[in-house]
Amino acid sequence: MKKSTLPIIFFVFVMMFGVQAYAQGALEGRTIILDAGHGYENTPAFAGYTEEAAMLRLAFKIKSLLEAEGAYVFLTRETREDIPLPVRVARINLKSLEILANAEAEYATTAELERLKNAMRRIIRDYEEYGPIYFNTPFDTTRERVAHRDLQRIFELQANPILRDNFLVISLHSNATPFPIDTTENGADVYFMANYYYKSRTYFNNYANTRRMYAFGDILLDNIQELGIERRGAQAGNWFIIREHNLPGVLVENGFHTNDYDREKLSNDEFLQSLANAYLDAITRHFGHVEQEPQFSHQILNKIRAVEKRKGIIEREWLARPMIRDM
Ligand SMILES: [Zn+2]
Secondary structure, eight states: OOTTHHHHHHHHHHHHHOTTOOOTTTTTTOEEEEEOOSOGGGSOOBTTBOHHHHHHHHHHHHHHHHHHTTOEEEESOSSSSOOOHHHHHHHHHHHHHHHHHHTTOTTSOHHHHHHHHHHHHHHHHOHHHHHHHHSOOSOOTTOOOOOOHHHHHHHHHHTSHHHHTTEEEEEEEEEOOOSSOOTTOOOEEEEEOOTTOTTTTTTOOOOSOHHHHHHHHHHHHHHHHHTTOOEEEEEEOOOHHHHSOOSSEEEEEEEETTSHHHHHHHTOHHHHHHHHHHHHHHHHHHHHTOSSOOOOOHHHHHHHHHHHHHTTOOOHHHHHSOOTTTO
16 A cells, blocks of 8 residues: 555544544643532431542543643542632632733733732631632622622733633532422533622622623533433522632533432532533533634523523623623
8 A cells, every 4th residue: 555545544533533532632721720629428328329539530530631632620529628718719829810920911910910819818827817808708698798809800810811711710519409309300400600690790790701601601501411310501600719809710510419310410420420421511512612712692591581580590781781891
């Protein structure tokens, strides 16, 4: 056989069998933070299943897949130790500021970055004392609180493209219904911060990644559905882990562990491996088109509105207002 036909044969081979494979180092230069959720004190075992253990397992599996593609992966917890929410979010914010500092960004002086990093370090060291100063914790139910000035500055820095285009935070969970437990409820949800969401609008209304995270959540839920866990929806949510930073981020409920069918899957190591692959695919596709903003068609917006409306939390006049950084 002629030597020159070899590359063609190789190309055909890749086309036939390599569809699932990505270009070497497809995630080079990207930072993905995986948060394996709250510690076990918050999630009592259900029928032998513990959320914090299953989600940590999943996080490790996703991590190794991402690292094989050249990504830098950071876990907010690597053990079964119960790390409080403010500490995990402070770690996320701190990591983003470190990356900005390394990028020698002109967006902030070294002194300012150092000051903001120290604010987050204080929370990590003593979250009971400093968590409530910088973060909306405990949650302000009157919705009168606004984000701390230092935190607002961090949010502003996080909205710049160095971070927006290269950063992704994913908080991993499995769901449980409130008591009394309804074992029939099942399926996966993705939550992201949205400026139209009334629960967060007084606190900070300049979250930068609504569209992107809706689009990412949509892809991820498609992938999860292919694995047999029902797709519920990608929707606005007001969770601490996505509210107290302004990085591209989602909280994922990978199914209901109070549902026999979902729990059996989430308890299975092979399933968790497939699930990790579903994450790799969604993350790779997200970064593949991150430079061009995903189209946020009226159809998609209407879908989001429909979800909100079903929950009875829609506020029409707010939705009519333009999203400041996200239109
Ligand atoms: Zn959870």
